[in-house]
Amino acid sequence: MRFRHRAAAGFATLLLPLAGLVGLASPAQAATSATASYTKTQDWGSGFEGKWTVKNTGTTTLSSWTVEWDFPSGTSVTSAWDADVTSSGTHWSAKNKSWNGTLAPGASVSFGFNGTGSGSPASCKLNGGGCDGGSVPGDAPPSAPGTPTASGITDTSVKLTWSAATDDKGVKNYDVLRDGTKVATVTATSYTNTGLTAGTDYSYTVQARDTADQTGPVSGAVKVRTTGGSQEPPPAGDTIKLGYFTEWGVYGRNYHVKNLVTSGSASKITHINYAFGNVKNGQCTVDDTYAAYDKAYTADQSVSGTADTWDQPLRGTFNQLRQLKTKYPHIKVLYSFGGWTYSGGFGQAAANATAFAKSCKAVVEDPRWADVFDGIDIDWEYPNACGLTCDTSGPAAFRNLSQALRAEFGPDYLVTAAITADGSSGGKIDAADYGGAAQYLDWYNVMTYDYFGAFDKDGPTAPHSPLTSYPGIPQAGFNSADAITKLKAKGVPSAKLLLGIGFYGRGWAGVTQSAPGGTATGAAPGTYEAGIEDYKVLKNSCPATGTIAGTAYAHCGSTWWSYDTPATIAGKMTWAKNQGLGGAFFWEFSGDTGNGELVTAIDDGLD
Structure with a gap:
């Protein structure tokens, strides 16, 4: 759909003139x-x-x-x-x-x-x-040690063993890192970590230090769960409840991983898509490295309650997600690449799908954060169709890309895709082989929102996320039911389809008619972008005055908005269950209220 999924990210330092x-x-x-x-x-x-x-x-x-x-x-x-x-x-x-x-x-x-x-x-x-x-002398740093293996796991301890690193002048010792923080320095190639908490997940890596006190690269990570304890169970059944966490939200929106904890949302979701990685030169790449793995968090900002140190191997949102997974072991995190702004690179990626898949796995499995991600999500807007740019890679490109990703990542990783919800005849769903690609993917996030909005500045006003069609809808096939029906007809199993919910509204200005279908003069004012506003703002500034096609709308003065509320989400979740869908997903966490009203509605509605 047309929602950009991307806002300009500020930098951590000001760009001032160069000093002497x-x-x-x-x-x-x-x-x-x-x-x-x-x-x-x-x-x-x-x-x-x-x-x-x-x-x-x-x-x-x-x-x-x-x-x-x-x-x-x-x-x-x-x-x-x-x-x-x-x-x-x-x-x-x-x-x-x-x-x-x-x-x-x-x-x-x-x-x-x-x-x-x-x-x-x-x-x-x-x-x-x-x-x-x-x-000057030229002493090379040591190599990476082998990935540790774990043995002798008890309620409170684990023994780690690894193969030695090499160095031209000799290895002096090894730093043992637990969840990215150094817990010991040892001369041997083994270490027993004691004083752990029962029934808790930990991640260990090792780093060698040579006789000149140079440290080499960090080893691969081994995940360990101590015995005993009472693991918090995941939400009932296998129903998926997934939310997008935006990389740039840590800036102007001041929304961080800890907000998932304080809002109560973390206990009500099953998956997080971290958005977005970029697609450049046919390869996956980290976009904002500062937000992703360098930004330092103070103790009060941190999920764990521990402040980041300047010399720890991993900081930023990736480290906060690691801490979140330790606290809520049922949550799985996927790295999402593309989105509205970065989809232009997928055409080149599809031309050499195998190389693209290898580059993506290298990013996801980077030793600094290999334990953070459980899979990859591809948000290509849109294969063989137009989004911000137009793609002409052909109807088979998306299937070929999906096949290459599954071959590279194997069966133990989640591989998913966010896809168009254009259910019109000859529309975007018809432009690519979504049915053929489904065999390689765990599920589709069907973007059943952004159907209508002030990108058509004159209107007519219409709900941006209609569940069903209705008399007077501006475009046939632009609704959730038609999109889901078309995808099923193409052979996509119901359980591989997630219904999309927007945690925001779309609105027009210059509207005199309260009912849908009115004319407008342009986009309504929004905090970050004209024509778009978060639910947490709209619920108070322009409360809903009616519903149509399963979605709320509101006419306030001369502005007209449509958005989902806890009540309309409840109706959509009932519909999703009746359709046998795999669950629901939403864009994105920061649009919700401080106590997670919309996440709660999704959780309650799918239970």
Whole structure:
């Protein structure tokens, strides 16, 4: 449908003019030489942003780098990116990541950090030598250890064993990470973690440290559940209750994973789609890396009640989702790629579906967050049809893409897709082989919303999410019942179809007629976008005055809105059960009230 599923995301730091360089480096002539130079790129009074640049000025490749400096008392690093930054008192060290340590002759790399205080770096060292171009050692970091195996699991302990890492100068010890936080440093290739909670899920990884105290990449993750305890049961039956969590919602909307807990929604859902990953150059990629895995959460913002530290391997929403799954073990999380804005990349992806599928699995199984995701969701708007852009990849492209994803991810991962709900004759459902693709997918999220709205600025006014047709509906086939019927006729099993609910309304301005079908002059004002408003706002600002085709509408002054309420959702859930559907999904959590009224209505209606 036409809802964009994407809003502009703000950045964590302000883009201010570039400040002057601090002269800590100059070119060098030695064959195995390198420089490290510092720039203060931003200064906002209470803090600043700094950037170091390491350049290989020699004629041989540099295999790793460590930059050290001293800050005066009162100046410190609060967060960093593209390097692992540690401190001892006022002395600071930054080591390369696993992916940016190698520098060919003439190449350079930068890393940055946010800090507090007004001091500047002093006593700079690069790999133990000077930062001004003298000869520097080139010690490579250790390799990743093998993925740990778990044994001897009890109510309160587990033994972990892993294969050794390798290093050119020797491995000194290993850091054992539990749910992304270091719990021990050991010299052996095994460790027994005690003091655990019975009946609780944990995730363990291991990281090697060499004799120069460089850390290598993190190993793969092993999931462990201690024995005993009383696991919170999932919602009754196999009914799916899925909500979208938007990556950009952590900015202007100030909606975070903890809100799922405080609203009571977490105990009433079964699945979360994290939206959206991007599709670029025919491959899956993380979109906003800061929101996804770098943003630091304070103790009061965190699901676990523990503050993030600047040096932990994983932060951001991914880490909060990990904590949510620990607290609510029944919840499964899928990484959703595409959406209205990012669907333009699917045509290229479909041209080499196998390569696309491999790239997606590499993102989903990244060792830093492999335990967070239970599957992948593809939101292609729309195969062989037009959305924000028009696709001409042919009717078989979507089926081929789905087949490749299933082949790559295998039977243990969920593979799903959000699809059009255009039930018109010759419409978008008819444009692609949704029936053939269904055999490879666990279910479809049928986007049964956004049928009508102020993208047609003159009207006629109509409910954006009609359950059924009605006399005077502006377009035949634009309703949930017709879409579901058409998909079933194409061979999609009822249990693989989820009914879509929008946690928002669509509205027009300049409307004089209360009943649907009136004329308008344009889009009604909205908090984030004209013509769209969250349910949590509309329930008070423009309460429903009537219902049509299973959806509420409201005429307030000169504006006209349509949206779902707890009462209309109850009716839609009854219809979904009578149709034998697999459940329901919704876009998206932040549109609901603080106490989760709409999520509760879905949960109650499907039980």
